[in-house]
Amino acid sequence: MAATIRDIKNMTGLSLATISKYLNGGNLLPENREKIEEAIRTLHYEVNEMARGLVTSQSKTIGVVVFDISNVFTGTVLQYLGEYLREEGYAAMICDSQNDPVLEEQNVRFLLGKKVDGMIVMPVAQDPGFLEPVLRNHIPVVLMDRPLKDSRLDCVKVNNREAAYDAVKLLADYGHRRIALISADTVITGQERLEGCLQLLKDRKIRVPRSYMKVGDHSIGHGYRSMQELLKLKERPTAVFLGNFEIILGAVMALNESPYQCPEDLSLIGFDDLIISNLSKPKLVLAVQPLRKMAEEAVRLLLKRIDQNRNGTDKEDGQYEHEILVLPAKIAEGKSIARCG
Amino acid sequence: MAATIRDIKNMTGLSLATISKYLNGGNLLPENREKIEEAIRTLHYEVNEMARGLVTSQSKTIGVVVFDISNVFTGTVLQYLGEYLREEGYAAMICDSQNDPVLEEQNVRFLLGKKVDGMIVMPVAQDPGFLEPVLRNHIPVVLMDRPLKDSRLDCVKVNNREAAYDAVKLLADYGHRRIALISADTVITGQERLEGCLQLLKDRKIRVPRSYMKVGDHSIGHGYRSMQELLKLKERPTAVFLGNFEIILGAVMALNESPYQCPEDLSLIGFDDLIISNLSKPKLVLAVQPLRKMAEEAVRLLLKRIDQNRNGTDKEDGQYEHEILVLPAKIAEGKSIARCG
DNA sequence: CTGTTAGCGCATTCAA
């Protein structure tokens, strides 16, 4: 149906090899070049990447596995990833795991079958087992956002612990002592942030009542319910740390529905980077994740690995030392924190 | 590097054909089946989809081209699309056009090269020209959200005009006469919604001052600035129609920063379907788009076309009559509209 | 039920 290199051959009288050379940027007589170009135009020829991939055994596509594609964080990262990959001549094949480890494993196998040249994974599983097949085939992988305990895996992430530490420190510096945390322990990023918060509280000798610790998942629902509960307490907190975007949404929603005002009645600080966070009134103080930078570094690292693989720098069964790139999240100004006491 | 069907042959002593038959669900002796399965396990064999695709000339993957992947609407739709496609044994290859028609055209050509079996497109271009190559190759396409003026293109969309009409009607029914519109005319969906609004206003003989018509693009910035301007007017509107998700965000942000309250000082009705819209206080009245249904129908329609193509129902240069599926957006309750007058 | 053969569309030797 679609035109092939053969049709061009018949049209121009040139050989397959010559045409192939043209397609791959080789040198040929201007005259022949002309002929081929005309044939391509009139035949609407388009290279068949499947065939090309079969012989070159590289697809020029990168598999991207995300834990949840409907998530705003994910969408933004995907946008940047797409940008950088495209710049480098790669396409992205995106697979959504829907927060399901089983789906995630299927995704990985699927991409392997598609012969992607490499993978970028924002994992849902905590165990790196599902990446075994990838590692075995010497397909480079880089993790994003969430590291996994496997010394062979590169990762680009954010200094969750430190940034969370700084965030709560800001609250403390404003004089707050009744500080509540709404965060998650279901994913590593949440755990790290939680640790950072607790460390600061410990360093400052600030006690946290059980009722101030709202540990659940990174969901709107958790944020919403937790904030409602906090506001009902006899001794309300004067400040709250919000662990991620969804939690911010839920919490602000609950706060908006209450008679309390931010920051007069309650100071807030959140963790994420999304313009939407501006929606809250007043503008939220945020620990901002450098999403664009993360995407850029992930692509850079992955392509480096692919290159190393090709140049046989692949040491036996291999591996260079894996790299864990930790980028700094920075506190961005806002008006959601009031002085206390 | 990776194991091939040949390795299995060497290991089992069976022929390529038998193994291929196994892989494609054919019948063979339990004994041989066993052997093959063991070989697959020990060799970690995985089908090479490029090779398979080359001979079957179908990739079992669908190209999905979206105008902006970082958009929440898009993310949600992608999630549903992925779900339904997966159920049918297809994978999605997602390309982001970043609201750039040039990128969009490249995406389409790229996917063509990847030999996708069909495409689902949420277009940025208003002109269907960029889909010529797809049509020419008889690759089925279905448009989503935004129709294009080409009688050969199927589309799944929402009754923007009618839903917007109903939305503004609700405002009018609550007694509002000073109704402002913040919407977009840069995309067809915005235009349709605008038309619906204006039609109702005309039917009810409600005059709209120039200063009440905030027509721009579907961006947070447009929503934000427009709302600020509206609130500064000597004669403020009593109700505002917000054309999409981003506009809602921006407008609510501006309103939150002002001394005015919703719905006491200003009634709001918005257009979209995202849980995040709940963030506003009070809960917004919304014209809700049936995103899941849209995705389901798009997949259904596309696979139908693919099937028709294969069974040669493809009439000459062909085509069945194209289908334009218009799904109803429905008004969802909320508390953002107050009685007026 | 199994094996042999041919070829999908292309890149890549090696000669010419």
Next chain:
DNA sequence: TTGAATGCGCTAACAG
């Protein structure tokens, strides 16, 4: 610079 031949990994006849 160009052309003829070979094979990437797999499926699809067909013959056994």
